[in-house]
Amino acid sequence: MRKVVAAAFASLDGVMQAPGGPSEDPTGGFTHGGWTVDYWDEPMGQFMGEIFSSPFDLLLGRKTYEIFAAHWPFVEGGDPTAEMFNSVTKYVATSSKEPLAWTNSVALRGDVAAEIARLKQEDGPNLLTQGSSILLQTLLAHDLIDEFRILIFPLVLGQGKRLFGRGTKPGALKLAGTTVSTTGAIMSVYDRAGAISKGSFALEHPSEAELARRERMKRED
Template sequence: MNMSRNLIVTEYISLDGVIEDPVGMEGSGLGDWTGPFERGPDGDRFKIGELFDSSAVLLGRATYDAFAGVWPHVKDDTGFAERINSMPKFVVSNSLERAEWNRTTILRGDGPQQVAKLKAGEGGDILVYGSAVLVHALIEHELVDEFRLMVYPTVLGRGKRLFPAGTKLPLALERSQKLGSGIMLICYRRAGQAAEPRSAA
């Protein structure tokens, strides 16, 4: 399949692979499991940079609802809030009736099929935050080009994991770096896949 845009999954993840509800606001009962740790200036720069280097954000319904309830009301000195509020956003959902967040398009129908069409169109990198159920479907349909993981030094014992049981996915390490209070940034591409030129709009 010839894809012209990179689809990048960026996640906070525990040592045992959990990506669910990292700040404890989604009712999972896991608590704010990222809160006790600092990612430091390098981590902040990385998160800001990856957003500004991307041209669109893709989200599942639950993560969209959480983000849409917060980011329109945030002002920050880094420009992160202004960037995410002003850039194109896509939410995969057959139940969301209207998207109130600025510049949001609802992708209805077959999610992976809709995302494949999005990838095949014009534009730069597409960034996926959270969205465990959507990410599982994208992994199954081989639509993810890159994983950017901030691995937190904590074991949760339960919760939605990045890779469902039975997943087989060869990856190639692109970057690793220690951040802040023991967090590891680890970036992988799908093995055998060359990085596409990056551009943001």
């Protein structure tokens, strides 16, 4: 079986749109493209190197695929990331009938969640997402992500496409590793940890004021 590993850059308020440049994705009037660039340092490069250190196939949404396909095949000078991305299989969630020109690209059409669930049952390397905020919402809604590798940057963007949307299924995570860059980015690995465990810090015998507060909340809801 294969795991789906979601790797993403996110701001402190969960925005992941256009981290690499102003022209990546200005849709929705997003004007902060390129917000990760000034934070890049050696520990961040090492964290990304660990993500790519095990065999993987890429699992991408159409827009991220188009960004990558217009960039990585044209990087010269033996860049190791370009060589990796150009050689691996790219699974692309798309409703377009247009052919995928980047070598080793496979379109996932129709019921994308079912297609990815089928891929997970096969033998092969893990399926690694990059960006792909819309695809991530499908993966989250269908509980298909096994591991998160998230880089949280110390800034607030306010608007933009978000890592966790409204359709995300609740669930607990277990921190498997974390490090901090010299520029303040927090880089963490999380594994799935089942259902959310709940408890309460409330008094065993609530006060009259607390009971009244609860009643007000019910009326105002």
